[in-house]
Amino acid sequence: QVQLQESGPGLVKPSETLSLTCTVSGGSIRSYYWSWIRQPPGKGLEWIAYIYYSGSTNYNPSLKSRVTISVDTSKNQFSLKLSSVTAADTAVYYCARALVPANGYGWFDPWGQGTLVTVSS
Amino acid sequence: EIVLTQSPGTLSLSPGERATLSCRASQSVSSSYLAWYQQKPGQAPRLLIYGASSRATGIPDRFSGSGSGTDFTLTISRLEPEDFAVYYCQQYGSSLTFGQGTRLEIK
Numbered sequence: 001q002v003q004l005q006e007s008g009p010g011l012v013k014p015s016e017t018l019s020l021t022c023t024v025s026g027g028s029i030r031s032y033y034w035s036w037i038r039q040p041p042g043k044g045l046e047w048i049a050y051i052y053y054s055g056s057t058n059y060n061p062s063l064k065s066r067v068t069i070s071v072d073t074s075k076n077q078f079s080l081k082l083s084s085v086t087a088a089d090t091a092v093y094y095c096a097r098a099l100v101p102a103n104g105y106g107w108f109d110p111w112g113q114g115t116l117v118t119v120s121s
Numbered sequence: 122e123i124v125l126t127q128s129p130g131t132l133s134l135s136p137g138e139r140a141t142l143s144c145r146a147s148q149s150v151s152s153s154y155l156a157w158y159q160q161k162p163g164q165a166p167r168l169l170i171y172g173a174s175s176r177a178t179g180i181p182d183r184f185s186g187s188g189s190g191t192d193f194t195l196t197i198s199r200l201e202p203e204d205f206a207v208y209y210c211q212q213y214g215s216s217l218t219f220g221q222g223t224r225l226e227i228k
Contacts, residue, residue, distance in 0.1 A: 101172075107211065108156075113164075
């Protein structure tokens, strides 16, 4: 079955850019949407963005100005960049497959295990 | 933005009991585009229900979802020890938002 694995630095300095990659195994990245979701320690879930394998994107309006999501079908990977980070961006970042229905935005299954990114100098 | 409010914040029950978790939306969720997830400590969320009432693959039939419009419910018919966790609802009819979660704890 499809499995996802996040990778990237666990510590980012304030004002810098957070960069994460999600590797998809056990299936092709083609024909699906792929998403990033985050969870600050002890808090709830926040959707960040998703991307179709062809490259079309959808962003959370509250984060859109700082987020870039991209896909590399040759590597079966997709990536997240979040610029100008602050301590408020400290969170566990999850990648997930998004199942997007007609006229909707999608639910998430499966999820990666998540990676903690701390923003601190 | 549709705001989802889950209640109660914490639910204390015993194994074998029935659990009823509520998710109320600030405006109608189109096409019943609502999902439920279970999250255990240190783990990623797991999809339980999508489309308000469709169980995800491999989810036991003691989990059921219902509702439409602004009021949705997740019911666990007979609690097993492994069901004690945090549960989140998520709507995907108008952008994507999550509820704040309900913690289901052992009484």
